[in-house]
Amino acid sequence: MKRGTAPAGNDAGKTAPAIGEAASSAPSARQKAQIRRTKRQLRQKKARRGGIAPAAVTSEIPQKAIDVPLARPRGRHRVLIASFVFIVLLPAIAATAYLHLRAADQYHSVTDFSIRSEEQGSAAAGLLGAITQINTGTASDADIIFEYIRSQKMVEDIDAQLDLRRIYNKAEGDPVFTLDRNATIERLLDYWNRMVEVSYEASTGIIHVRANAFTPEDARAIAAAILAESGKVVNQLSEQARDDAVRFARDELAEAEAHLREVRKRMADFRRTNRIVDPSADIAGQMGLLNALQQELAQALVDRDVLLSYAAEDDQRVIQANRRISAITDQIETERTNLGVGGKEGEVPEIVGTYEELLVDTEFANTAYTQTLAALAAARAEARRQSRYLAPHVRPTLAESSLYPRRNLLSGLVTLFLLLGWGVGMLIYYNVRDNR
Numbered sequence: 001m002k003r004g005t006a007p008a009g010n011d012a013g014k015t016a017p018a019i020g021e022a023a024s025s026a027p028s029a030r031q032k033a034q035i036r037r038t039k040r041q042l043r044q045k046k047a048r049r050g051g052i053a054p055a056a057v058t059s060e061i062p063q064k065a066i067d068v069p070l071a072r073p074r075g076r077h078r079v080l081i082a083s084f085v086f087i088v089l090l091p092a093i094a095a096t097a098y099l100h101l102r103a104a105d106q107y108h109s110v111t112d113f114s115i116r117s118e119e120q121g122s123a124a125a126g127l128l129g130a131i132t133q134i135n136t137g138t139a140s141d142a143d144i145i146f147e148y149i150r151s152q153k154m155v156e157d158i159d160a161q162l163d164l165r166r167i168y169n170k171a172e173g174d175p176v177f178t179l180d181r182n183a184t185i186e187r188l189l190d191y192w193n194r195m196v197e198v199s200y201e202a203s204t205g206i207i208h209v210r211a212n213a214f215t216p217e218d219a220r221a222i223a224a225a226i227l228a229e230s231g232k233v234v235n236q237l238s239e240q241a242r243d244d245a246v247r248f249a250r251d252e253l254a255e256a257e258a259h260l261r262e263v264r265k266r267m268a269d270f271r272r273t274n275r276i277v278d279p280s281a282d283i284a285g286q287m288g289l290l291n292a293l294q295q296e297l298a299q300a301l302v303d304r305d306v307l308l309s310y311a312a313e314d315d316q317r318v319i320q321a322n323r324r325i326s327a328i329t330d331q332i333e334t335e336r337t338n339l340g341v342g343g344k345e346g347e348v349p350e351i352v353g354t355y356e357e358l359l360v361d362t363e364f365a366n367t368a369y370t371q372t373l374a375a376l377a378a379a380r381a382e383a384r385r386q387s388r389y390l391a392p393h394v395r396p397t398l399a400e401s402s403l404y405p406r407r408n409l410l411s412g413l414v415t416l417f418l419l420l421g422w423g424v425g426m427l428i429y430y431n432v433r434d435n436r
Contacts, residue, residue, distance in 0.1 A: 092411070270355065
């Protein structure tokens, strides 16, 4: 029986008759194996569409007998190459050509400054030192200036002086790196933060500013304006701190004066109520009288003992001496019971204690008033001098050559990101296609 399979080559053509001839008789085991290998070879060649046969097959069939066609690019390969050209190659070439042919030169000006403050003297101590001490807050001031340079207020102030829209629109042939003449304040602020770079070193307190423009003069003018406006803000902060210190000193003086008036009023009411000026002096006088009576009693006792040495107790002189001693004793007891302060009995300790409290309050109020008065004078003196100021370490520089935009760096970054984007897109595409 004849097989209906098309030959793949010369050897295949020779094999077909051999197989046909063997059909008349029973094929041997070797012939059957040869037939199976031939069929497998034909199937593999048809599946691979002209590919190279496996090594197992080529070992049975001579290499020269296999017809291997050349590989040809398919449709998906052409799409892959076209996407690379249009997504990566052409945009990268266009960006590089624009940066080197049309991008305008940018010049920069650099300035460095910090916020300095004068330390308070150590002579002010105690309450006076606490009142006159002004917290300089240098680091906080530097943070404020750092944010102010990047703020809309700074842009508005400098735009009113230099006309930033005109400065940033001088390179008319460069629509990418220039600013629109009629740009809004929000667009101007965004462009400002691109052209003005501000950095702050917290460890040293130095603020570094780099201003870019299309001419060296404009760049230096912008840097000088930033330095001047920052100095105004520092002066305003210093003035506000001084005003706060003077106002605080005035408030403290008013409170101390009111407290002193209240204490003096209480002292006057005490003296008016008890009809006494200084209880301590009155007590000292009463104690002197009591001491004198005790001395007189002692002398009377001595005189009576002398009379009793040569006279009888019913003697008229002894009786008079006893009467005198009794009178002195009664007087001493009376003085001890009641010292006669304001005609009130038993209130001397309370009166003296109240007076001493009022006396201490009066002394403290007088001291506080004196210190707050000195604090007000110190605060006013502090307000007349500049305790906080902006110290420029590097004045605005004038560039001689253009360093921006960094054309080679930007070209490389554009090419790199385009290549990465294209690669990620291809990976996503083939992953989705293979998972269908």
